[in-house]
Amino acid sequence: MKLLLDEMFPASTAKRLRDQYGHDVIAVTELNALRGLPDADIFLAAQEQERAIVTQNARDFRPLAREWQTMGKVHFGLVLTTNRRFPRAHSRTARRLVRGLCDLIGPETGRPPASNREVWL
Known part of the structure; x- marks a missing residue:
């Protein structure tokens, strides 16, 4: 599973x-090339790169994913979190997020197909 971390997550996590x-x-x-772009452009870039998007911005990305599906397209997935579960201001958040994403990805056994999958961490 290939991932694209949205702007609220630091590069150090990736x-x-x-x-x-x-x-x-x-x-x-x-x-x-992606910094500061609208969410729709981030979503499109993730699809072009065959990546699931990791974001705390469910409000904007879920409708984009639904619109994609309405057009008959299959997206590479959303991994959704909340600031409550992974507070950005907390010193342990990055470590917990890395652990959660590692558990989600699991051992690499080849790239899964696009699946319209939505997962909450």
Whole structure:
């Protein structure tokens, strides 16, 4: 499972998932071309890169995913969190998020097909 971390998550989280655990994860904050773009453009970029989006912004991304499905397209998934579950201001949040994403991804056994999957961490 390939992931794109939305802008609320630091690049260091993606780097840790890559370097320590070997997962294919990038953060919007690592890519100048994606920084500050509207959510619809982030969603499209994730689909082009065959990545599920990790975000706390369910309010905007869930309608984008539904619209995609309404057009008969299959998206690569949403991994949704909340600031309550993973508070950005808390020092342990990054470590907990990495653990949660590692559990979700599991051992890499090849890329799963696009699935319209929505998961809450």
